[in-house]
Amino acid sequence: MSAxxxxxxxxxxxxSSGLGAALARAxxxxxxxxxxxxxxxxxxxxxxxxxRALGATCLTRTADVLDAYAMADWIRAAxxxxxxxxxxxxAGISGGVHKHDDPRQAKDADILATNVGGVVNTVExxxxxxxxxxxxxxxxxxxxxxxxxxxDAPAYCASKAAVRIYGEGLRRAxxxxxxxxxxxxxxxxxxxxxxxxxxxxxxxxxxxxxARRIVxxxxxxxxxxxxxxxxxxxxxxxxxx
Numbered sequence: 001m002s003a004x005x006x007x008x009x010x011x012x013x014x015x016s017s018g019l020g021a022a023l024a025r026a027x028x029x030x031x032x033x034x035x036x037x038x039x040x041x042x043x044x045x046x047x048x049x050x051x052r053a054l055g056a057t058c059l060t061r062t063a064d065v066l067d068a069y070a071m072a073d074w075i076r077a078a079x080x081x082x083x084x085x086x087x088x089x090x091a092g093i094s095g096g097v098h099k100h101d102d103p104r105q106a107k108d109a110d111i112l113a114t115n116v117g118g119v120v121n122t123v124e125x126x127x128x129x130x131x132x133x134x135x136x137x138x139x140x141x142x143x144x145x146x147x148x149x150x151x152d153a154p155a156y157c158a159s160k161a162a163v164r165i166y167g168e169g170l171r172r173a174x175x176x177x178x179x180x181x182x183x184x185x186x187x188x189x190x191x192x193x194x195x196x197x198x199x200x201x202x203x204x205x206x207x208x209x210x211a212r213r214i215v216x217x218x219x220x221x222x223x224x225x226x227x228x229x230x231x232x233x234x235x236x237x238x239x240x241x
Contacts (some may be wrong), residue, residue: 004135004180007052011035011078013065014091014120016044019141019189019214022207023088024048026215030055035078035089037063051085063119065091070123079129087130087219089122089163090141094156108155115159119166127179129168134178139218140167144187144232147239171223183219185226186210 010027014020016038024036028051036051038044041062048058059081061074078084092115095108119140130136142164145157167183174181189210207229217225226232 004137004221005179006135007032009033009035009078009082009084010086010088011037011084011126012088012090013037013063013118014141015047016040017047019186019207019210020088020090021047022211023090023209023214024051025054026211028054028056031157033057033059033082035059035074035081035084036074037065037074039064063091065121066113067138068117068121071121075122075125075129083133084126084130084136086137086139086190087126088123088139089119089142091118091122092141092159095153105222111155112159112162115156116162116166121164125169127174131174131177131179135180137180137182137218138163138170139182139184139214142167142183144185144226144235146185147235149152155223158162166225180221182222182234183224184214184217185224185232186214187231 010032012023012034013019015024015036017040020038024034024047032116034047034051034056036044036058039062044060044062048060052057061080063071063074065071075087093111095111123138123140126138130138140163143160145153146160146164149157164183164185166194167181171181186205188204189207190204210227213227214225
C-alpha cells in the first residue's frame with residue numbers, strides 16, 4: 001500500500017456535516033489521526049465520536065475558515081501533534097436558489113468569501129508545512145457547478161470555478177515536488193447544503209458513496225476527481241456551447 005493510499009494524519013475542514021463528515025468516517029481507521037474542523041461544536045463532536053468508534057484518533061477544532069490567523073494556528077498545532085499527510089479544504093456554503101428579494105439568503109459576498117477565502121486560508125499554511133515532505137497531498141473541494149455559471153447560483157458557481165482553477169494551477173506549480181494537489185468536483189451530493197435546493201437534482205448521490213469515490217481518487221493521485229461521469233460530461237458539453 002502506498003503512502004497516498006494510507007495517509008497517517010488527515011485534516012478536514014467543514015467536517016461537522018455533509019460530505020466533510022462522510023469523508024471523516026471514510027478515513028477513520030485504527031492507527032490514523034483525524035483533525036476535524038467545523039462551525040457546529042456539537043455536530044463536530046458527534047462526527048468525531050463516530051470516527052473514534054472506528055478506531056481513529058480524533059482531534060477537533062471549532063474553526064472559522066474566514067479567520068486566516070486562527071486557521072494557520074490550528075493547522076500548525078495539528079501538524080505538531082503528528083505530521084499532516086492529507087489536508088482536505090472542504091468547508092463551503094451555498095445560498096440555495098438565487099432570489100433577489102429573499103433577505104434570509106446567504107449574500108453573494110459571504111459565499112465568495114467563505115468558498116474562496118476559506119480554501120486559501122486552509123491551503124496556504126498547509127503548503128508551507130508540507131511542501132518539503134514525501135508523499136503528501138492537499139485536496140480542494142470544487143464542484144461540477146464550476147464549469148458553468150448558472151442563473152440560480154451565480155456566486156456559488158463563481159466561487160467553485162475560482163478554487164478549481166486555483167487548485168489546478170497549484171498542481172502545476174508543485175509538479176516538481178512530492179506534494180500532490182487534487183481538485184474534487186462532485187455533482188449533487190445529499191447534504192444540508194443540497195437540502196436547501198427546491199429543484200430537481202439529477203443523479204443525486206449519497207454522501208458516503210461520494211466520499212468513497214473521493215478517497216479512491218485521492219489514493220490514485222488524480223488531478224481532478226469529477227463525478228458522476230454522465231453529469232460531468234453534460235456540464236462540459238454545456239460549457240462548450
